[in-house]
Amino acid sequence: QDLFEGVDFYGIDELLTEEHLLIRQSIRDFVKKEISPYIEDWSQNAHFPSEIVPKFGDVGAFGPQIPVEYGGGGLDYISYGLIMQEIERGDSGMRSTASVQGSLVMYPIYAMGSEEQRKKYLPKLASGEWLGCFGLTEPDHGSNPGGMQTHFKDNGDHYLLNGAKMWISNAPDADIAVVWAKDVNDRIHGLIVERGMEGFSTPETHHKWSLRASCTGELVFDNVKIPKENLLPGKSGLSAPLMCLDSARYGIAWGAIGAAMDCYESAKRYSLERIQFDKPIASFQLVQKKLAEMLTEITKAQLLVWRLGTLKTLGKATSAQISMAKRNNVDMALNIAREARQIHGGMGITGEYPIMRHMMNLESVITYEGTHDIHLLILGNEITGIPAFK
Numbered sequence: 001q002d003l004f005e006g007v008d009f010y011g012i013d014e015l016l017t018e019e020h021l022l023i024r025q026s027i028r029d030f031v032k033k034e035i036s037p038y039i040e041d042w043s044q045n046a047h048f049p050s051e052i053v054p055k056f057g058d059v060g061a062f063g064p065q066i067p068v069e070y071g072g073g074g075l076d077y078i079s080y081g082l083i084m085q086e087i088e089r090g091d092s093g094m095r096s097t098a099s100v101q102g103s104l105v106m107y108p109i110y111a112m113g114s115e116e117q118r119k120k121y122l123p124k125l126a127s128g129e130w131l132g133c134f135g136l137t138e139p140d141h142g143s144n145p146g147g148m149q150t151h152f153k154d155n156g157d158h159y160l161l162n163g164a165k166m167w168i169s170n171a172p173d174a175d176i177a178v179v180w181a182k183d184v185n186d187r188i189h190g191l192i193v194e195r196g197m198e199g200f201s202t203p204e205t206h207h208k209w210s211l212r213a214s215c216t217g218e219l220v221f222d223n224v225k226i227p228k229e230n231l232l233p234g235k236s237g238l239s240a241p242l243m244c245l246d247s248a249r250y251g252i253a254w255g256a257i258g259a260a261m262d263c264y265e266s267a268k269r270y271s272l273e274r275i276q277f278d279k280p281i282a283s284f285q286l287v288q289k290k291l292a293e294m295l296t297e298i299t300k301a302q303l304l305v306w307r308l309g310t311l312k313t314l315g316k317a318t319s320a321q322i323s324m325a326k327r328n329n330v331d332m333a334l335n336i337a338r339e340a341r342q343i344h345g346g347m348g349i350t351g352e353y354p355i356m357r358h359m360m361n362l363e364s365v366i367t368y369e370g371t372h373d374i375h376l377l378i379l380g381n382e383i384t385g386i387p388a389f390k
């Protein structure tokens, strides 16, 4: 981990501003100091380090794209992407914690919340005093969230919420949850559920082989009384949670590059040091092919997100463009992790190197926030106008 470099074969750094480079460096230093030395142990022990939450707040990793007046960073989307890239270079689970907080909890409260809700929640979420989670997926509704069964009804001065969510990142440690549920007319709304509300529990999901340093759980609602002021008033319908996913998926497209870079750098170093047949294994053409293809794929992915970030900052990035980048870049990172694993030989399966951890993490990243195949079908729909996933 000492040679923590960036991969920049095409001089993409020249497309970045001084501010972008400074932000990237500060997060790179943070990851090197606060995450990399410990992540292997956290992952091996399936431990979510809750003390990282306020530290993420201090370094500006929560809601960098949210305006400063609400505690966010007021930064553009390239900065946001670079922050996600550097955190995921450390670990996809750590990046998941930051993505959920910034894009899936702070973003909907900012974009769809009332002024009171913004003032009440955003500064505490930005500082890491509170941790949030985002409840969309249910046991019987993953790729098809529109079929959700969690529902609420008007019950005098409050709403009554019932149902269950599954696979929710941050849930066991979260202070609040942004939960998507249907009203009596089957219309989807966002509700802010707070820990301590009677009938609300967050059982942890154990025995994951992936994202082991990130905590995952269920959200169970048994006649939970939700104050009416906790409904997000600004937007309803399935497009409301999908807007949040667009923001998070954008960050994942950058984050995956960080994991890929870490695997590539480790494979490059290892292949130059490991001697077989009296030569470094880097001398063999088959190993060079792997390294050359890794660098090519990372470079293509970097160009994809750089342009996407420019469009996103201008408010012009489409959901289909984000699907393309999320799908391509996570697949790219997973393939690089697998090839890097081979270059490390037997050592590649141990915790001495970050490879196997990244590889296992990326198996979740390729599934959550829209599976690899669902993103392909979103692109298919964009091209043909025919939604094949329905």
Ligand code: FAD
Binding pocket: 100, 133, 134, 135, 136, 137, 141, 142, 143, 144, 166, 167, 168, 169, 170, 210, 211, 216, 364, 367, 368, 369, 370, 371, 372, 373, 374, 377, 388, 389, 390
């Ligand atoms: P399914 O939807 O059952 O899909 C199973 C397979 O069928 C997939 O390969 C899929 O591509 C395929 N498939 C489904 N429909 C079609 C179709 N129409 N055409 C072709 N193929 C199809 N959710 C949240 O709400 N909040 C979170 O914080 C969160 N965190 C997560 C953390 C982890 C570690 C994991 C693993 C998941 C998380 N999720 C979260 C849930 C995640 O978004 C879902 O797992 C994902 O959307 C897929 O849903 P599913 O697992 O039910 O799979």
